[in-house]
Amino acid sequence: MAAFSVITGAYGYTGKYIARRLLAKGETVVTLTGNPARPNEFGNRVQARPLRFDDSKELESSLHGARVLYNTYWVRFDYGNRTFARAVENTRVLIDAAERAEVRRIVHISITNPSLDSSLPYFRGKALLEEAIKRSGLEYAILRPAVIFGPEDILINNVAFFLRTFPLFAIPGGGEYELQPIFVDDLARLAVDAANAKDSFVADAVGPERFRFNDLVATVASSVGSRAKIVHMPPMVVLAALRVAGFFLGDVILTRDEVSGLLANLLVSADPPSGATRLADWLRENAGAVGARYSSEVQRHYK
Ligand SMILES: NC(=O)c1ccc[n+]([C@@H]2O[C@H](COP(=O)([O-])OP(=O)(O)OC[C@H]3O[C@@H](n4cnc5c(N)ncnc54)[C@H](OP(=O)(O)O)[C@@H]3O)[C@@H](O)[C@H]2O)c1
DSSP: OOSEEEEETTTSSHHHHHHHHHHHTTOOEEEEESOTTSOOSOGGGEEEEEOOTTOHHHHHHHHTTEEEEEEOOOOSSOBTTBOHHHHHHHHHHHHHHHHHTTOSEEEEEOOSSOOTTOSSHHHHHHHHHHHHHHHSSSEEEEEEESEEESTTOSHHHHHHHHHHHOSEEEEETTOOOEEOEEEHHHHHHHHHHHHTOSSOEEEEEOOSOOEEHHHHHHHHHHHTTOOOEEEEEOHHHHHHHHHHHHHHHTSOOOOHHHHHHHHTTOSOOSSOOOOOOOHHHHHHHTTTTTTSSOOOHHHHHHO
8 A cells, every 4th residue: 555644533523524635635544443334424435444452563554654643532531441541541552553653743633731730631641642742753743722613513512502402501600711612624724734744843723713601602602593591600510410411311411620621721722823714604604503413422432
């Protein structure tokens, strides 16, 4: 096989948009996936190989000959034996395999404001992996999005779903904390550009708007024509209500750590935006579809 690119998760969310862009450029694309049978749009244009972390030799041989590894693999929360700690270990196995296979470059999707000192396993785990990548012999580009939006999005879609479905929408705390969403295809463009950059680098990847959470909810509400009354409640009360809703929906809607990350203003960047698409415009154009149905993380990754 001629030089090719490998994506972990080309049948997933961000990975799908990266795959589309690579295929449009005429590149050969391989995906490493734990779910080769997942419905996808690519057919035989993307070859699926196993993402099995207990077989590092197989991973190495799957990566052998690859020019770039785009890594989107991660978990959103601890659930069963799929924990952050395990995801960190798994990703280390992947990085080592890429190094042994002499992959030229890794484009790794991280998160804004990762920190080794963070008490939040998501942000600490991402920081540990950034360190592991920097220590590896691989050339790297680390992109740090805050929140990603697009048709397959979960967070903003479900804000819209709750605004459409219930007469009351409760914002955790004062809602003054901010976030800077990036459009999924803008992130994919940055990832593909990053694969062709010369040097190794780390960069935030955020869109042009910076929303206070209050304003984000108001923008989504007006886009979908919601008449829900928007109120503020203590984070623990909102989380308890979401746990009950999650029981009926069969999902983990929002975790305590995710709320803590929001409240700590970790989903913003001090750098200039690198995404061009405005969420407000995108919401206007997609108002009929956003939040029309609930998007379940558990359904997507555990069923
Ligand atoms: N979505 C956001 O708003 C957001 C915000 C900031 C940063 N990020 C980061 O951006 C990257 C891509 O995010 P995404 O939302 O596009 O991810 P995604 O497509 O939902 O997941 C990426 C891949 O990770 C694997 N995966 C996800 N959850 C898993 C689980 N519970 N157990 C086993 N494998 C799992 C899946 O691989 P398989 O092919 O094996 O199923 C999936 O294709 C991630 O590293 C994430 O941390 C995302």
